[in-house]
Amino acid sequence: MSWIMRSLVRNAQLYPQRAALVAEDATLTYSVLVRRVASAAAEMQRCGVLDGEITAIALRRGTPQIIAALAAMWLGSPFAIVDLDEAPERRRAQVRASLATRLVVEQGADAAYAAEGVPTLRISTSGDTGPGPELAWPDDDDVAYVVFTSGTTGVPKSVAVPHRALGNYSRFLSSVLDQVRPAGAPLSCASVTSFATDLGHTAIFPALVSGDTVHLVDKPTMMDPLAFGSYMRAHSVDVLKSTASHMSAHLDHGARDVLPRTLMIFGGEPLSWDLVDQVAQNGTCRVLNHYGPSETTIGVLTYPVDPRRQEHRSSAHVPLGKPIDGVSVEVVGEELRAVPPGETGELLVWGECVALGYLGARDATRARFVALPSWLRSSGGGAQPVVAYRTGDTVRRLASGDIEFLGRNDRQVKINGQRIELGEVEAALRRCPDVRNAVVVHHSGTGLSAFVVPADPASPPDTKSLRSRLREELSVSAIPRVITVLDHIPLTLSGKLDATKLALVGDRASSVIPIRRGVN
Structure with missing residues (x-):
């Protein structure tokens, strides 16, 4: 069996009554969690889920989503989480890209994926029928999970992550948790990012293999500074991983309680020294900067931040640090x-x-x-x-x-911790019938800006309609804040995109290129 599952089963024996998962829908002890995972695995096996074949999971955030993923791992089936907050077409594209042979869905959701040709199944994640099927024994190089990244062609890319890599990362962060854990006491770790991205894996796997408690904070709570602060305080959360922009927005609202008691891990985007100072002024937790593309499994570089030290303060951002073990x-x-x-x-x-x-x-x-x-x-x-x-x-x-x-x-680029391919946004715009060409640029201060050339110069597209179409295909972070309609895309003499002229157009310098319409 994988080291992850072996550790989870061991913790159910060592800490049967300790809370493993805390969510809006339920609180599960380690013994209950393992029994439900085993029961779900048995049900999935009866439905045809096989060792080595990928299982896509399209369930709402909460304990059922985690149970289904762990049940797939129990059977040796790699899991691929489809985020239900994504646009419908994006979700269907992820199912196609996952190469899944089975898709776990909620009651009544079959029709949404009927055209993908992947058999859907519904399982009970509240069952408790005993030990379940025999645990699989995957090789280190077998796939543990599939995670999606943005693709330049507009099609999601599916990253296949092996058990070796997931185990290596989980061991590393487990050792970090051991360093900050009070003697003999479990830590309370909050998960505030989607399990569909590996940013969200930080608070799941390392905590469960360490015998700690994972809090699956629901989206309305995590997005509201006051509600999130109240949750963190009420549950005495020790460890939190978040993007810099998410935490900065909460602190800017004066919500001091959003900081964990012990360890604040930042990842997904550059960390500023100003935010480090904000954390130091409002809390007493340690800060760890964390870096790693999905293709290198969650995190590979870490930098323990000491706000009292002046080393590296001249750098634009906090350093990414040094590589983890392995x-x-x-x-x-x-x-x-x-x-x-x-x-x-x-x-x-x-x-x-x-x-x-x-x-x-x-x-x-x-x-x-x-x-x-x-x-x-x-x-x-x-x-x-x-x-x-x-x-x-x-x-x-x-x-x-x-x-x-x-x-x-x-x-x-990364926006709100999510990797966005500008080419993917451009491809989605070009698929709009009233758009002939499109270019998307990123500005660190204002986000994405799109420039489109109409298919019919006499009938320029309505930018509000364009945004509505984009919302059907792209994640919220990939929707341009500004869409400007141009007569043509400016090029340099060498035929390359003239970024300087585009920047001037974005600043409403209409004398540079004729602008038909620009809407914020």
């Missing part, structure tokens, strides 16, 4: 060549953390998952072929050895 990183230049310390380059990651690639996307996998250069293998990579992941992040190594994030070297 992970190696290097800053490389063109053709993966070495760059001197302090020089900028792309972050290359390898080790126990690297995913197996993108399901059904060989070219995309080959572009990002590459052979480790010989000069790195000879310095400790070993003689066997090693796969490394090209992050696309521009970084530099500081004198302390910590990695500093400088930006992206492609057209992928």
Whole structure:
């Protein structure tokens, strides 16, 4: 059986009456959780879920979603969480991209996925029928779960993460929790991000293998500063992982209680020193900056922040830090060549953390998952072929050895902790019948701005209608805040996008390019 499931079963024996999951729908002890997972696994097995075949899960946030995922792991079936907060077409695209052979849905939801050709099934997550089927024994390189990232073609990419990588990360964060845990006492860990993204995995797997309590905070509560602060205080939450923008918005509203008692983990986007100072002024928790693309399993670099130290304060953001156990990183230049310390380059990651690639996307996998250069293998990579992941992040190594994030070297951005491919938003706009061409740009202060050329110059599209169409396909974070209709997209003499002119257009400099309509 996987180390994750073995640890969960062990904790049910050691701490049977300890709360494992706390959610709006139920509170489950470790013994009850394992019995329900076993029961759900038996039911899924009867419905045809097989070892090694992927199971997609389209359930609301809460204990049923977690039970279904763990039940799939019990059977050796990788799970893929479909986020019900996403647009309907986006959800269906995720089901297709997952290559799932079964789809767990809620009562009455079958019709929403009927066209995908994947058999749907409904299971009880409140059953308690005994030990359940025999636990699967997956290999380290077998897929544990599938997580979706944005794709440049408008189609989600499915990252296949092996048990080896999930176990390596969970062991690391479990050791971090051990360092801050009061002697013999469980920690209270809050999960405030979707389980469909691996940002949300931080508070789930490491806490459950450590015998701690996971609080699945519902979306209305987590988005309301006062309600979230009340929840954190009432449940004495010790550990929280959040994006910087989420926490900053709460603190800006004066909601001091939103901070955990012991450990605040930031991830998903750059962390500013101003926010670090806000946390220090409003709470006593430690701060850990955390970095890791989905393709390298949740997190690979960490930086323990001490607000009293002035080291690295001159950097634009808090450093990403150093690699966790089992992970190696290097800053490389063109053709993966070495760059001197302090020089900028792309972050290359390898080790126990690297995913197996993108399901059904060989070219995309080959572009990002590459052979480790010989000069790195000879310095400790070993003689066997090693796969490394090209992050696309521009970084530099500081004198302390910590990695500093400088930006992206492609057209992928992070908004509210979610990775957005600008090309995906452009593709969705071009699918609108009244749009001939589209370009999307990202501004750190204002978010996404879209520029569209109408299919019929005499009948420009209504930007409110465009937004409505985008909401049917894209996540909320991917909807441009401003859509401007242009006669043409400006190009440089070399035929490339003229970003300077677009910036002027965005500032309403109508003398540069004729603007038909711009609506905020």
